Amino acid sequence: MSSEATASERPAMRGFVDLDRVSLRYGEDGDGTLALQDTSMRVDSGEFVAVVGPSGCGKSTLMKVVTGLWPATAGGVIVNGKEVDRPLSITGMAFQNPTLLPWRTTLENIMLPLEIVQPHRSLLKRERASYRAKALDLLALVGLKGFEDKFPWQLSGGMQQRASICRALIHDPSLLMLDEPFGALDMFTREELWLALQDLWLARRPTVILVTHDLREAVFLADRILVMSARPGRIVADRPVALPRPRALSMTYEPYAVGLVQELRNHISAAREAQ
Amino acid sequence: MSESTPSRGRRRPLSRNKAFRRLLPWLVVVALFLLWQISVDAFGIEPFVLPGPRAIFAAAWQWHWSILDNAWQTFMETAIGFLFAIAFGLFAGVAIGSSSLAYDGLYPALIGFNTIPKVAVVPILVIWFGIGTVPAIITAFLLSFFPILVNVATGIATVEPELQDVLRALGATRWQVIAKVGLPRSMPYFFASLKVAITVAFVGSIVAETVAANKGIGNFMLVASSRFEVPLAFAGLLVTSAMGIGMYVIASAVERRMTGWATRGANAGMFSPAG
Numbered sequence: 001m002s003s004e005a006t007a008s009e010r011p012a013m014r015g016f017v018d019l020d021r022v023s024l025r026y027g028e029d030g031d032g033t034l035a036l037q038d039t040s041m042r043v044d045s046g047e048f049v050a051v052v053g054p055s056g057c058g059k060s061t062l063m064k065v066v067t068g069l070w071p072a073t074a075g076g077v078i079v080n081g082k083e084v085d086r087p088l089s090i091t092g093m094a095f096q097n098p099t100l101l102p103w104r105t106t107l108e109n110i111m112l113p114l115e116i117v118q119p120h121r122s123l124l125k126r127e128r129a130s131y132r133a134k135a136l137d138l139l140a141l142v143g144l145k146g147f148e149d150k151f152p153w154q155l156s157g158g159m160q161q162r163a164s165i166c167r168a169l170i171h172d173p174s175l176l177m178l179d180e181p182f183g184a185l186d187m188f189t190r191e192e193l194w195l196a197l198q199d200l201w202l203a204r205r206p207t208v209i210l211v212t213h214d215l216r217e218a219v220f221l222a223d224r225i226l227v228m229s230a231r232p233g234r235i236v237a238d239r240p241v242a243l244p245r246p247r248a249l250s251m252t253y254e255p256y257a258v259g260l261v262q263e264l265r266n267h268i269s270a271a272r273e274a275q
Numbered sequence: 276m277s278e279s280t281p282s283r284g285r286r287r288p289l290s291r292n293k294a295f296r297r298l299l300p301w302l303v304v305v306a307l308f309l310l311w312q313i314s315v316d317a318f319g320i321e322p323f324v325l326p327g328p329r330a331i332f333a334a335a336w337q338w339h340w341s342i343l344d345n346a347w348q349t350f351m352e353t354a355i356g357f358l359f360a361i362a363f364g365l366f367a368g369v370a371i372g373s374s375s376l377a378y379d380g381l382y383p384a385l386i387g388f389n390t391i392p393k394v395a396v397v398p399i400l401v402i403w404f405g406i407g408t409v410p411a412i413i414t415a416f417l418l419s420f421f422p423i424l425v426n427v428a429t430g431i432a433t434v435e436p437e438l439q440d441v442l443r444a445l446g447a448t449r450w451q452v453i454a455k456v457g458l459p460r461s462m463p464y465f466f467a468s469l470k471v472a473i474t475v476a477f478v479g480s481i482v483a484e485t486v487a488a489n490k491g492i493g494n495f496m497l498v499a500s501s502r503f504e505v506p507l508a509f510a511g512l513l514v515t516s517a518m519g520i521g522m523y524v525i526a527s528a529v530e531r532r533m534t535g536w537a538t539r540g541a542n543a544g545m546f547s548p549a550g
Binding site: 086088112128167 | 441
């Protein structure tokens with residue numbers, strides 16, 4: 001309740017995503033794990049923000065709170081000027097696992113959000129052909145051309161993950177939530193997907209929140225990096241990344257990026273020791 | 276997971292082996308009949324104790340119109356009861372599987388109900404509906420809905436939370452989550468249960484016919500054995516088995532067609548023993 005008051009007091013300060021002293025405790029009886037405590041953060045429209053932190057610090061919880069999958073125990077979550085009290089339909093989400101539906105082909109999987117999210121849901125019957133073309137374009141963009149009629153189990157892990165990112169993007173979400181989407185992949189595939197994701201972001205400019213524990217990934221992709229403390233999670237550092245776009249993979253080995261990674265690493269070790 | 280290649284789709288072409296597999300069940304049946312006939316002849320067993328296949332087929336041929344007529348009656352009763360069982364089992368399975376409240380509340384009662392021997396229910400059904408077709412249909416239904424319900428409920432209740440989150444993160448309603456994830460996910464369970472359900476549906480209708488009917492294979496066998504026409508009673512048994520196998524084959528063909536994604540060709544085409 002207090003958060004609503006806060007939000008209306010200073011509307012000019014609002015970002016696209018605004019977390020105001022958010023806490024989340026698992027379990028209903030008040031003695032469950034405290035996953036987030038007084039977490040405040042702000043992401044502007046069109047910004048690419050990465051959240052890094054030690055494992056188990058509540059990064060994934062943060063994603064669930066922002067998208068409304070979990071209601072916050074305390075504090076205010078505002079996305080696009082509205083208090084979040086239910087799952088949002090303006091988000092696209094990609095998880096650590098590809099989570100493709102095994103009974104659907106790649107194309108059908110990617111078109112799934114269109115069957116749920118308005119206005120696409122009403123338009124889908126009439127404009128199936130154009131939506132299909134759009135899905136095929138997305139697939140081509142991530143290098144999955146020709147795999148649209150394959151089932152998930154006929155694709156490699158990296159291919160499934162690419163398809164899952166396409167699915168997160170198909171309905172033109174204004175907020176893209178990526179929860180360690182490349183965590184389970186080998187480094188070469190991962191770097192390839194960084195490039196693909198950067199291209200997608202440059203082309204469409206959604207607001208992106210990327211949770212990761214790969215610091216190079218955060219530096220390569222993000223405009224700004226937030227460091228979370230160990231559980232209960234709070235934001236302990238906020239670092240902009242001053243690298244020009246489009247970025248090349250080699251930039252992550254140059255002194256600036258290496259220094260930044262080192263600095264982030266120190267923040268995280270400090271956060272772990274403070275535990 | 277990451278090493279699965281796109282070529283994994285079809286199995287290796289063991290065509291000769293496959294043809295042999297197709298033929299094998301028939302060979303087994305023929306061998307059984309031969310062994311049976313030889314034993315009966317060798318040990319000089321009287322036909323009214325255990326008739327050999329030759330005597331059974333002779334009796335079946337002599338009375339084939341009567342057998343067909345009665346078999347049709349049993350088949351109709353079973354099929355109608357089975358169709359009701361599918362409708363009710365699917366509906367109640369979805370309801371119970373998708374709500375933990377319904378699951379916890381109704382499951383014990385259902386188990387209790389299923390433990391009641393259905394033979395004991397037939398006389399009550401006769402009081403309510405009279406002798407004949409209706410009690411047989413109801414008994415077939417009562418026996419066969421339970422496996423369907425339990426399987427569908429299990430399929431829906433065990434949907435991976437990650438898959439649900441994919442839809443919930445898009446703002447999907449509860450019903451949309453069930454329709455897009457729960458139902459398709461439970462289809463392999465549903466079709467597996469059909470194979471069990473159809474066989475017990477036959478048990479149900481024949482039991483009811485034996486207790487209270489003037490038509491149907493159950494009644495036919497009862498009459499035949501009371502007249503000591505043992506080969507004819509055995510002919511009734513064989514016809515029942517044939518109908519059961521026929522329905523099982525249809526159910527398993529439908530299963531393979533509808534849920535190939537779940538078996539991935541691994542053991543498609545093999546019969547699994549129905550409980």
